[in-house]
Amino acid sequence: MMLSKRWKTPNRNQIPALLLLQRSPIKLRFQQGKCILLILLTEELCQGKWEVDEMKETKLPGDKGLVLLSRAKHHAISAKLNKPFLFDTKPLIVQYEVNFQNGIECGGAYVKLLSKTPELNLDQFHDKTPYTIMFGPDKCGEDYKLHFIFRHKNPKTGIYEEKHAKRPDADLKTYFTDKKTHLYTLILNPDNSFEILVDQSVVNSGNLLNDMTPPVNPSREIEDPEDQKPEDWDERPKIPDPDAVKPDDWDEDAPAKIPDEEATKPEGWLDDEPEYVPDPDAEKPEDWDEDMDGEWEAPQIANPKCESAPGCGVWQRPMIDNPNYKGKWKPPMIDNPNYQGIWKPRKIPNPDFFEDLEPFKMTPFSAIGLELWSMTSDIFFDNFIVCGDRRVVDDWANDGWGLKKAADGAAEPGVVGQMIEAAEERPWLWVVYILTVALPVFLVILFCCSGKKQSGPVEYKKTDAPQPDVREEEEEKEEEKDKGDEDEEGEEKLEEKQKSDAEEDGGTASQEEDDRKPKAEEDEILNRSPRNRKPRRE
Structure with a gap:
């Protein structure tokens, strides 16, 4: 995907910085030096060529930069700042972009901040030109580096010494191999702290006093170079026991291995057959000269008769460990009564000691x-x-590198495309994709489409397995049918119960009627009794 807008150069006059180098104006600001190669003790013109051009696969038409064109050659190019940078109360921020368009085999892309000296001549810029700071990526083989080196002046001797920042913990390989534009930023603060960022993310940080090698300040004491270890100094923590005596039964001549007397020759062992025999199919080369090469002999091959036998040739007993072996006797070790420890030279005050608590300056x-x-x-x-304002630097990055990043992101393939591109470079990734993506999807489809019925409630009861919350449609129909059958059965039972109750009620009434009959007859008999008769009145 290509961004529709062409690059528009920002207004440089509105940016408060000591150095702004970008795109077409860079041609006017940089000048190519003669590069005196002091390492080779000769003077020669640097053969490396530079050019101001767009990237080969640019996503921003019109966006140009400085391109190192030559391979296996020395290059030197420089530009003067608007004014010297003085290390006082403001931080130092150095930032620039690098794109290894062809990757990188062995080489660097670091910048040097050239020290302000009366002798500085940019036309004669070379590898020994004094610099204050060196910063940027460097790589050779599988050694990926992000340099931050500053030259510190010894206040006592006036000699400069390089101080190297610790190596970053982050993995730097991607910045050299992905062929993308990366933003490198160095921030030095007046409190001696520093930060190194790639693509606006911190990859290394520390303090100039604590995290540089060698340290800025030397130790207060050093080992006395003239001190020597006494001849009678004993550094041995253990010594052989001088009173120990070798036992009388100690046999130093007994071998470590002896033949196994209990071993027997396996049956079928071919004593008369050699282990190797001349190759019967071998033929003497036509160019074999017996006068020059000697008598020709067929090469040896394994005896085919020995393949089916346990062995061929003269049988020998296998060797076993000698139980009586003790080896050469040595007296046991004891603590050395004269042990004095490991000797070290004495400490003396460091004559070159100094303390610089403001290495930022x-x-x-x-x-x-x-x-x-x-x-x-x-x-x-x-x-x-090169600037002292973090906000200005961030705005500058967003206007430049930020657009490149957005353009690269718009042109990048999706996740599937990235997986396919990776598999084209590493075909074995197809196996990983199949095992991690295709196989689980296939199993899910197979499980969902298998048509296997769910286990009934009885099975769940037996196994105590949890029943699913969502019921299948068929299961719901079966439950409705079972519910209807239960309702009909309930109605039948209710009718039977009512009939039974009616029969019971009828039986009770008949019983009461039967009970009343004898009572009526009894009353009638009593009424007819003479005792119950009323007297007549005449």
Whole structure:
């Protein structure tokens, strides 16, 4: 995907910075040096060529930068700052972009902040030109580096010494191999703290007093170079026991291995057959000269008769460990009564000691340069800025590198496309994709489409397995049918119960009627009794 808008150069006059180098104006600001190669003790012109051009696969038409064109050659190019940078109360921020368009085999893409000296001549910029800070990526073989080196002046001797920052913990390989534009930023603060960022993310940080090698300040004491270890100094923690005596039964001549007397020759062992025999199919080469090469002999091969036998040739007993073996006698070790420890030379005050608590106040610099040797061509540089305001630097990055990042993101393939591209470079990834993606999907489809009925409630009851919350439609129909059958059965039972109750009620009434009959007859008999008769009145 290509962004529709072309690159528009920002207004440089509105940006408060000591150095702004980007795109077409970079041609006017950089000047190519003669590169005196002091390492080779000769003077010769640097053969490496530079060019201001777009990236080969640019996503922003019109966006140009400085391109290192030559392979296996020395390159030198530099630019002067608007004014020297003085290390006082403001931080130092150095930032620029790099794109290894062809990857990188062996070479660097670091910048040097050239020290302000009366002798500084950018036309004669070379590898020994004094610099204050060196910063940027460097790689050779599988050693990926992000340099931050500053030259510290010894206040006592006036000699400069390089101080190297600790190696970043982050993995830097991607920045050299992905062929994308990356933003490198160095921030030095007046409190001696520093940060190194790639693509606006911190990859290394520390303090100039604590995290540089060798340390800025030497130790207060050093070992006395003239001190020597006494001849009678005993550093042995253990010594052989001088009173120990070798036992009388100690046999130093007994061998470590002896033949196994209990072993027997396996049946079928071919004593008369050699283990190797001449190859019967071998033929003497036509160019064999017996006068020059000697008598020709067929090469030896394994005896085919021995393949089916347990062995061939003269049988020998196998060797076993000698139970009586003791080896050479040595007296046991005991603590050394005269042990004095490991000798160390005595400490003396360091005559070169100094204490610089403000290493941030480095030598001022007045120019920036690229002095490089690379086995890879087409290294793209862009958007250099030296400034003391973090906000300005971030805005500059968003206007430049931010657009490149957005354009790269718009042109990147989706997740599937990235997986396919990775598999084209590493075919074995197809196996990983099948096992991690295709196989689970296939199993899910197979499980869902298998048509297997769910276990009934009885099975769940037996196994105590949890029943699913969502019921299948068929299961619901079966439950409705069972419910209807239960309702009909309930109605039948109710009718039977009512009939039974009616029969019971009828039986009770008949019983009461039967009970009343004898009572009526009894009453009638009593009424007819003479005792119950009323007297007549005459």
